[in-house]
Amino acid sequence: MEAIAFYTFAILTTVMFLITVMTSHALYALSALAAGMIFISAFFFLLGADFLGAIQIIVYTGAVMALYAFGMMFFDTTRDVVEKRTSPYIIFGLSGVAALTVVAMFTAPIISDNITALYPAMEGVGNSQMVGMVLFTKYLIPFELAAIMLLVAMVAGIVLAGKKMDVSLTTMSDEEIEREAKQGVLDV
Amino acid sequence: MFEITLQHYLILSTLLFTIGLIGVMRRKNLLMLFFATEILLNSVNIAFAAISSYYGDLTGQMFAFFVIAIAASEVAVGLGLLVLWYKRTGKIDLDAMTSMRG
């Protein structure tokens, strides 16, 4: 059962991601990426990391892909992405070698025999509870830092994409706004 | 073959990682490059989760959390910059961005 699920999702994910990197349509790539993300969350659920799977769907597929979708609106997506073709052999060759090497590393008995667990999981509690327990005790500092980082990213996003903000619309009355809009002076 | 062990997940992760590498090396459109980067990050997440699950340790999942958080903020900032660049130069082709040539 598990094997069937694993192989199915594995094949699906691989195909999706291949479409993402190989296609010349930007929209297709975006859609395939979103689909791939969903399938990855399936893996998480398979592995018993429920919380992680949920987070994957909400954050990645939801927020990140939405961001990408909004970003796509800026660019002309009807045109095909024209890319200069350099030698494909280099790319595939390098990647192939990389893949082989890493696989060899992972499967070599010398490595996989030497892994020990540092923070052993507890039995009897659900995954979310376990995550919560570990996150707020042992990983508290990284959690707080991540929060600050997200704040910074948010501010950065606004500053980068926003317009000039000399004029504050909330402190002006409605008549002023209308008057200045008609005159074309208002910078909105 | 039917018994899914850790090796299976790791091999899958490697495969996806390689696909991501292909994308990174191949893509000349900056937006596509970002997509490939997402693939890279996700494949690593799978590996973390798999190891954590098979060894009964929650460290992997914690790592995966933080990777997701970082990826999200990275996308935000990256897209913002990308939009600005597009407004300034009108195209997002990598071959045109060579002002840092040495």
Added chain:
Amino acid sequence: MEFYLYTALFAPLVGSLFAALFGMSKKNIIAGIIPTALLFVSFLASLNLLVYILGGGAPIEVELMTWMATGDLYVGYGFVVDQVSVVMMMVVTTVSTVVHIYSIGYMDHDKGFNRFFSYLSAFVFSMMVLVMSDNFLGLFIGWEGVGVCSWLLIGFWYHKESATWAANEAFIMNRIADLAMLIGIFLVYWNTGSVRYEEAFAAMPALDASTLTMMGIFLFIGAMGKSAQFPLHTWLADAMEGPTPVSALIHAATMVTAGVYLVVRANPLYDLIPDVGVFIASLGAFVAMFAATMALVNRDMKRVIAYSTLSQLGYMFVAAGLGAYWVALFHLMAHAFFKALLFLGAGNVMHAMHDELDPFKMGDLKTSMKWTWILMTLASVALAGIYPLAGFFSKDLILEVAFVEHHYILYTVLLLTAGLTAFYSFRLVALIFHGDDRHTENGVHPHEAYNFMLWGMLPLAILAVVAGMIFKTPYYEMVTQVLPAIEYHIHNHTVFWIMTIGTQLFVIAAIVYAYKKYAKAVKVDKKVESGVIYQLLFNQYYIPKFYDEYFSKMYQQLSEMMWKLDQKVVDASVDGVANIFYSTGEKTHTMQNGNLSTMLRWMVAGTVILLVLALAFTVGQSEATVELLRSLGVI
């Protein structure tokens, strides 16, 4: 006494340096007078030393400082004044002083006046080093020094291409001979352990004959170059391109006699190898005849005198080769006086004739240049060997030596050459001074040389007359303290008188014939000139052409080939090394083209390489691999 040695040695050097200060300036008479005065000082010092040695003084040996003291080799800057070197010193300083005085007048209108005296005094200094040195290497320094100075002086008028060519020819020919001389010196050091004359000669009797023969031959080849024996003789005639005082000093009295000096100095060596001595004597006789034949027809005044020098050098080598070293040295001394006188007289004629050298264009100069006529005739009589002038005592003595040593072929050759010598000398005198006036039609009005020049030539004339009679006995007494003292007597008195009188008559007959033929109205005889023998002699037996064709041209081709090789191989490889860096840089600078895609690719490539390396190391170090390799037998 050492003071006189140093004075005699270094006074010419000081004079040379003094004149060198004026090198680039306009002609300054002081640049001529001071070197002459210093040279006169050197002459006085040498005279003092001569008196000292004649009075029975012991040879003076000094060592200025050490030159090389490495391992077993010890060479110092040592100088010795013994009987042989004092004779040479007297010859050199006397002739040099006269030539210096003469040059003040001869080079009067020359732009390079100051430079000339610097070179001339430098030459005298080198010659003094050569004759006063007490070891072979010091001799070699002097040898090279006179070579360089002669190059400077022959090519004095350096804008004339013929002069520079002649200078190069002289220097290069000498260089070829110097190679052999160096080998000889090396052999001497190697086999005897020292380069000093004393020690080397003391060790020589213990060596075997083949080594000594090698040594002797190589040293003699060096002497051949300097003294212009066949086949290294062509430079001497061409060296007449230099100013006439140079010819007088260098190519009559001093440099060319350095070879003879070497053989005389190395007499202990040559006494041990009599076969080489016979070879030297034969070569000398051959050269004497050879040069005399070429002088018979030549139409260049200075060349005739040059060939005459060559011929007399042959005489000296005959004497030296047959073991009569003191005779050779004596002839060297006498010859220096009258040959220098001849050259200086020729210089007067040249100046008067506006540098015309062909005696057929002169004639009847005895009316306008009386003193030069007298001096040159005197010198020619001395050269011919008429009693009681100097030539008789030295030249005829050599004939006696050949006869007494039972080398009759050599004797005959030398006798014939004596006749030829008399003939061409007086041919020259007759053509120039007697006969009809052939020069006025060319618009040349000759006048006598400056008075002081004539007064300067007078001492040489006096010496040419009396040197034989007066000097012979005291010379003999003195020199035989170091040289083998062999008295050459022909025991049968009848034979002796027949020989002597016969030689004199033969020579006088040749003189009379020359006068008859040339001391009248002469014109160039076209029929004789186109004859084969005439052409052969006139073109110096075509030897210079032969050298040019077979040696110079081949060497030039070889040089050109080497030049191409140098360009294509050496330069190319050096440029290639530089190019490697250049091209590597050019090819790899595209790595940094600012393109993110390229950079990403390089990143992946680097990561892959690191991964592969990590895998290889881990696997390679693991025990499984080690066991595997051990089972395969590799480790």
